[in-house]
Amino acid sequence: MRLSVTGLAFTAAIIITAVSCTGNTSSEKPAKDSSAGTAASAIAAIDTSSAPAALADSLAAAAGSDTLTAPGSDTAAASGPDSGATSGSDTSAASGSDTAAAFATITGTSSAANSDSDSAGMLFGIPLDSYTIVTGKVKRNQFISSILQAHGVPWEDIERLLRENRETFDPRRVRSGSAYSVLLTKDTMSRPDYLIYQHDPKVSYVFSLKDTLAIYRYDAEIKRVMRYSSGTISTSLWEAATENSLNPNLSAELSEIYAWTIDFFGLQKGDRFKVIYEEEFIGEESVGIRRVHAALFEHAGNPIFAIPYIQDSTMSFYDTTGASLRKAFLKAPLRYSRVSSRFSGGRMHPILKVVRPHHGVDYSAPLGTPVVAIGDGRVTSTAYEGGAGRMVRITHNSVYSTAYLHLSRYGPGIAPGVYVKQGQVVGYVGSSGLSTGPHLDFRFYRNGYAIDPLKVEAPPVNPVAPEAMEEFRKIAEGYISLLSTISY
Numbered sequence: 001m002r003l004s005v006t007g008l009a010f011t012a013a014i015i016i017t018a019v020s021c022t023g024n025t026s027s028e029k030p031a032k033d034s035s036a037g038t039a040a041s042a043i044a045a046i047d048t049s050s051a052p053a054a055l056a057d058s059l060a061a062a063a064g065s066d067t068l069t070a071p072g073s074d075t076a077a078a079s080g081p082d083s084g085a086t087s088g089s090d091t092s093a094a095s096g097s098d099t100a101a102a103f104a105t106i107t108g109t110s111s112a113a114n115s116d117s118d119s120a121g122m123l124f125g126i127p128l129d130s131y132t133i134v135t136g137k138v139k140r141n142q143f144i145s146s147i148l149q150a151h152g153v154p155w156e157d158i159e160r161l162l163r164e165n166r167e168t169f170d171p172r173r174v175r176s177g178s179a180y181s182v183l184l185t186k187d188t189m190s191r192p193d194y195l196i197y198q199h200d201p202k203v204s205y206v207f208s209l210k211d212t213l214a215i216y217r218y219d220a221e222i223k224r225v226m227r228y229s230s231g232t233i234s235t236s237l238w239e240a241a242t243e244n245s246l247n248p249n250l251s252a253e254l255s256e257i258y259a260w261t262i263d264f265f266g267l268q269k270g271d272r273f274k275v276i277y278e279e280e281f282i283g284e285e286s287v288g289i290r291r292v293h294a295a296l297f298e299h300a301g302n303p304i305f306a307i308p309y310i311q312d313s314t315m316s317f318y319d320t321t322g323a324s325l326r327k328a329f330l331k332a333p334l335r336y337s338r339v340s341s342r343f344s345g346g347r348m349h350p351i352l353k354v355v356r357p358h359h360g361v362d363y364s365a366p367l368g369t370p371v372v373a374i375g376d377g378r379v380t381s382t383a384y385e386g387g388a389g390r391m392v393r394i395t396h397n398s399v400y401s402t403a404y405l406h407l408s409r410y411g412p413g414i415a416p417g418v419y420v421k422q423g424q425v426v427g428y429v430g431s432s433g434l435s436t437g438p439h440l441d442f443r444f445y446r447n448g449y450a451i452d453p454l455k456v457e458a459p460p461v462n463p464v465a466p467e468a469m470e471e472f473r474k475i476a477e478g479y480i481s482l483l484s485t486i487s488y
Helices: 053-062 098-108 146-152 155-164 239-242 249-255 464-483
Strands: 021-023 090-093 133-138 179-185 190-197 203-208 214-219 223-232 272-282 285-299 302-311 315-318 338-341 344-346 355-358 361-364 370-372 375-382 392-395 400-410 425-428 440-448 447-452
Touching: 146 155, 146 190, 223 338, 239 249, 249 272, 249 285, 302 464, 315 425, 375 400, 392 425
Parallel strands: none
Antiparallel strands: 021 214, 090 133, 133 179, 179 190, 190 203, 203 214, 223 272, 272 285, 285 302, 302 315, 338 361, 344 355, 361 440, 370 425, 375 392, 392 400, 400 425, 400 440, 440 447
């Protein structure tokens, strides 16, 4: 069974081109880069020549309060601490006219994807043909410093380089598996002049190792394309996206938006959707979904619109009546408690005396304190699970689930398959399993991965304010008009 998708009914290309570079502007920089420290420029053009007739009139209304921002302005550093000290890597060397191609092969970049490439022999203003290039990928638990040291950079230079450029580059956030290239002089000294580290497809760092030490950040040129897609479900949303060459992140975005209103594990054959979204490209390669602008999902014959609106400085999705598509979680699963241990990637276990991740928050509370469900959901497990002791697991929707550990006993009627309401007692604080005293170990999961319960942003649940309804209706009408132009 396959999902029928009508591709792009049309393409309204919103192209944002921006290459920004930030760093130590007082230091020596590769040639042809005088834009350090300046704001990135943005050029937006909307081509509606191939769009349905309704598009031109509806686009302005559908845009609402959205503002397109230049790449790099909201780019957060990726996670994955660089926390080891091993040196060396699997590397290869290239020289001569093939150097640009060799670097592109390792990093996945091309001159089309980076405006700093003046020609096939230039990258970030550096003449590649002048160097022997050694390429590799960051190993697990490998430091950038160890890579530099392995290629002959003195330790005092490495220390000063990282210290003076810490606002530009955080060595703790280096990703294992990321590509790098060391540019060595072709003389008998074979001295490293540059290290180019590609953090991800969007962000690269150039380490200048010449007379003046500096680190510069480069943001790749990103093309944003507004896409209009539709489809009919036969198996699952994820499989449908994969089978029809849609970006798989689109199914995740839709699951997130409709998490409280549609059970994506219970989709029916014939359910269908329409969606307007922005996809980002570097060259011809898709690097993700920037945002969903609006959607319509028909589940079991019930059409549910997702209309974006900014209220109280927060953007959320609402149905056509102005009601929020999301529900809030309780801030904590019990009252009269204190946090005794926080979410951590490495904590000394109080009993085992070994350092290991603690993917929950411990609440210290008296024995027998009631523990409640932080949101509506279905109990999927009540069992004694080794060191976790008596545990209750609850699935709230297709995205979020929670677990309540070290209980002394379960709440009235709590058993697998039972549906619970927000605030319902599911158990009582205890010290079962590996525990030094009465407490609750509370765990929160998003798409099966543990996240810090104290950092979960409570989604807005208030409807659109009465005084804002007129504006909201105009925005909703614009999006609904746009969605109506998309055929299944």
